[in-house]
Amino acid sequence: MTAALSIRNLEKTYDNGFRALKGISFEVQPGDFFALLGPNGAGKSTTIGIICSLVRKTGGQVSIFGIDIDRDFPAAKRLLGVVPQEFNFSQFEKVYDIVCTQGGFYGMPRKLAAARTEKYLKQLDLWDKRGVQARMLSGGMKRRLMIARALIHEPELLILDEPTAGVDIELRRSMWTFLEEINRQGTTIILTTHYLEEAESLCRNIAIIDKGDIVENTSIKSLLKTLNRETFILDSAESLSKCPELGKFEGRLIDENSLEVTIEKGQSLNALFATLEEQGVAITSMRNRANRLEELFVSLLAEGKQVEDNK
Amino acid sequence: MNTTIWISFATILRREVRRFTRIWPQTLVPPVITMSLYFVIFGSLIGSRIGEMGGYSYMEFVVPGLIMMSVITNSYANVASSFYSAKFQRSVEELLVSPTPNWVIMAGYVLGGVARGLIVGLIVTLIALFFTDLTVQHVGITVAIVFLTAVLFSLAGFINAIFANSFDDISIIPTFVLTPLTYLGGVFYSIDLLSPFFQGLSKLNPVLYMVNAFRYGVLGVSDINVIWAFIGVLVFIGFLFGWGMHLMSNGKRLRH
Numbered sequence: 001m002t003a004a005l006s007i008r009n010l011e012k013t014y015d016n017g018f019r020a021l022k023g024i025s026f027e028v029q030p031g032d033f034f035a036l037l038g039p040n041g042a043g044k045s046t047t048i049g050i051i052c053s054l055v056r057k058t059g060g061q062v063s064i065f066g067i068d069i070d071r072d073f074p075a076a077k078r079l080l081g082v083v084p085q086e087f088n089f090s091q092f093e094k095v096y097d098i099v100c101t102q103g104g105f106y107g108m109p110r111k112l113a114a115a116r117t118e119k120y121l122k123q124l125d126l127w128d129k130r131g132v133q134a135r136m137l138s139g140g141m142k143r144r145l146m147i148a149r150a151l152i153h154e155p156e157l158l159i160l161d162e163p164t165a166g167v168d169i170e171l172r173r174s175m176w177t178f179l180e181e182i183n184r185q186g187t188t189i190i191l192t193t194h195y196l197e198e199a200e201s202l203c204r205n206i207a208i209i210d211k212g213d214i215v216e217n218t219s220i221k222s223l224l225k226t227l228n229r230e231t232f233i234l235d236s237a238e239s240l241s242k243c244p245e246l247g248k249f250e251g252r253l254i255d256e257n258s259l260e261v262t263i264e265k266g267q268s269l270n271a272l273f274a275t276l277e278e279q280g281v282a283i284t285s286m287r288n289r290a291n292r293l294e295e296l297f298v299s300l301l302a303e304g305k306q307v308e309d310n311k
Numbered sequence: 312m313n314t315t316i317w318i319s320f321a322t323i324l325r326r327e328v329r330r331f332t333r334i335w336p337q338t339l340v341p342p343v344i345t346m347s348l349y350f351v352i353f354g355s356l357i358g359s360r361i362g363e364m365g366g367y368s369y370m371e372f373v374v375p376g377l378i379m380m381s382v383i384t385n386s387y388a389n390v391a392s393s394f395y396s397a398k399f400q401r402s403v404e405e406l407l408v409s410p411t412p413n414w415v416i417m418a419g420y421v422l423g424g425v426a427r428g429l430i431v432g433l434i435v436t437l438i439a440l441f442f443t444d445l446t447v448q449h450v451g452i453t454v455a456i457v458f459l460t461a462v463l464f465s466l467a468g469f470i471n472a473i474f475a476n477s478f479d480d481i482s483i484i485p486t487f488v489l490t491p492l493t494y495l496g497g498v499f500y501s502i503d504l505l506s507p508f509f510q511g512l513s514k515l516n517p518v519l520y521m522v523n524a525f526r527y528g529v530l531g532v533s534d535i536n537v538i539w540a541f542i543g544v545l546v547f548i549g550f551l552f553g554w555g556m557h558l559m560s561n562g563k564r565l566r567h
Contacts, residue, residue: 014567052408055567074410082408088401097329098405104322105409107315149405 002066003027004157004188005051010060012046012212020046022212023060028205030065030156033183034190035203035220039301043212044192045085048161052082064157078106081155083146085162085192091135095126098134099149106153113152120148123178140167144175151182158182159190164198176202196294200224210301231289234259237282244279246272260289319411320419327423331389338389338427339434342381346435349377350442353499365501365532374439375526376498379460381435383493383518384485386428386461390420390468391481398472403565413559417469417552424465425458432457445529452537453528459544460521464489466551473558473565492518497526502534517543 005028012021021043028034038044049055051062053073062069064076089098096117103113121127124144129137137145143163150158160179164172172195179202183189193199199206199220206223208216216223236257243253249272251261261272276283331338350370358369365372397403406416439445447453467484475481496518502510513519514535524540527533558564 049567053566054404054407056562074412077408077410080408084404086401088404090397090400090402092333093326093402097326101322101326102405102409104325105319105406105411107318107410109318 001030003063004030004032004065005190006061006063006066007047007051008061010047010050010062011058012043012050012055013058020212021050021057021060024209024212024214025060026207026214026217028157028188028190030188031183031186032188032205033180033203034188035199035206036190036192036209037196037199037206038192038209042209044209045161047209048082048084048159048190048192051159052080053077078153079156081150081153081158083143083150083158083160083163085165087142087146089134089142089145089149092133094130095121095132095134095137095145096130098145099152102149103152108153116152116154117148120151124148125174140171143167147175147178155187157188157190161192162194163191164193164195172198208301215301229262229264231260231262232286233289234261234276234283235285237284240281244276244281247275249275315410316412316415319409320415320422323406323411323416323419324422324426327389327393327420328426330393331423331427338385339431342385342431343434343438346377346381347438349373350439354442365503365526365530365534367530367532368443370443371445371530372501372526373499374443374445375529376496376522378432378435378439379457379522379525380493380498382428382432382457382461383464383521384489385431386424387464387468387471387485387489389427390424390465391471391475391485393423394420394469394472395475395478395481398475398565399478407565414556417466417555417559420469421462421465424468425461428461428465429457432461447529448531449528451528453525456521456524456528456537456540456544459541459548460525463521463544463548463551466548466555470551470555470558473555492516493522495519497522497534517547520544 007027008025009023010021010025011019011023013019024043024047036044036047046055050057051064051069053069064079067076067079069076093101099121100110100113100117103116104110108116117130118127121130124147126141126144126148129141134142134145143165147160147163150160163179164175167175176198179189179191191199191203203220205219206216207214233254236259239256240253240259241256243251243259246261249261249263249267251259254260263269263272273283350373354370354373358373361369363369363372394403397406436445468481471481471484495513496516497513502513502519505513520535520540520543523533523535524537524544527537
């Protein structure tokens with residue numbers, strides 16, 4: 001099957017000599033919901049910039065559904081929609097005009113562009129704001145406006161660069177539902193985000209990029225399987241004056257009602273609860289200290305840093 | 312031109328026209344006020360004491376120059392400010408990520424500038440009719456030179472916007488280059504009034520050729536050979552179009 005996105009040995013060195021990408025390679029399959037993660041400055045936005053022609057690559061190959069961007073970029077662009085990290089529309093144009101005009105840039109007849117504009121503004125709850133200048137919208141509305149604009153030509157591959165940054169939790173969840181729906185309808189989605197919970201709940205496959213290199217590229221399921229330890233917060237029913245004896249478990253008292261306990265892979269939670277029960281400590285609730293993907297993400301980046309320090 | 316390219320081009324042009332008509336108090340009104348003042352002060356008050364120039368009353372002489380001046384400044388300013396604003400707000404990325412070819416992007420913006428230049432030129436012409444009678448001697452030459460001049464200065468505005476890194480940068484060329492060239496380009500006087508040295512110097516000014524070709528179209532008199540004006544304008548358009556295309560495809564100032 002032809003990959004929705006194929007990146008081979010992609011390199012980018014900026015004019016100031018900074019090597020943003022050091023020959024990365026990965027593929028995204030059609031229909032996938034793919035997470036491209038990495039810390040700030042890792043190279044995510046540079047990669048997206050190259051895919052959509054805003055950044056000129058120094059080397060390597062990029063193909064969108066088998067179309068090499070060096071051979072026929074316009075054809076590749078027709079299959080691609082991009083929601084950038086920064087707001088990049090005219091603040092003085094009306095919401096309707098921004099979306100409908102983008103249809104025109106893709107060569108869509110006015111009638112079709114108008115129909116699609118109505119469809120996506122309604123789906124993204126912006127139809128009531130269609131006559132408002134973009135600068136009057138809230139941050140969340142501006143993000144949804146960029147999604148509507150990116151969908152106007154109904155691309156096969158949609159890339160979202162931190163689409164939920166600065167968006168409140170309720171709106172974020174409604175955007176997730178919307179993105180899941182268009183993914184179900186067949187659109188391949190690549191998502192970059194700093195909310196790892198978002199990546200874990202939406203995406204099936206993942207690439208983690210750090211300092212211009214891919215440090216992990218696998219399915220989220222297999223990545224989570226490699227998690228060797230998880231840290232939980234346990235809330236006790238009664239106040240604790242000191243940390244109970246935890247036996248083979250590692251832990252500490254965070255405050256008089258909360259314990260932080262680390263469970264190694266293979267250890268049984270039942271054993272932990274038995275140990276606590278023996279000491280008369282009743283646990284009323286427990287939760288992960290951090291998102292599981294976040295723990296992995298942090299450990300992967302820490303490993304990378306250690307390797308670099310040892311060099 | 313295939314359909315999709317034509318739609319892209321028409322979309323850019325429509326957006327440009329929508330932009331300058333939306334902000335009409337900034338784009339269409341100021342040239343009307345400025346030119347009306349020129350007509351009153353230079354044409355009526357001072358002009359009546361100057362007498363004839365080139366065989367015509369001073370008002371008749373100065374009107375084609377002032378129309379041309381408004382076309383030049385407005386077509387330049389429209390593209391320079393619109394394209395730079397698109398760069399500044401990053402809305403130019405809407406176009407750059409689309410399949411629209413570079414030449415269509417440039418053509419759309421340039422025709423937007425031409426549209427504003429010609430609309431302002433038309434308004435100024437209508438105002439001029441309150442002050443003098445205008446009978447166009449050579450319609451074809453008049454229309455062709457005003458259109459080509461608007462194209463040329465729209466292209467120049469486009470290139471200025473590509474190079475500009477701040478709003479100051481789009482006012483430097485109009486202030487320090489365009490205004491002196493226009494004022495010294497035979498808008499207000501015939502170069503016959505100048506000494507041979509300054510006549511020769513004036514002939515190095517491209518604006519002189521455009522203003523005189525337009526004046527020839529309207530009045531039938533010119534300080535220069537009109538053929539040279541057309542050749543010069545076409546050569547400049549070719550050069551600026553090539554330069555603009557190079558900057559767009561090289562992309563250093565638009566893409567990282």
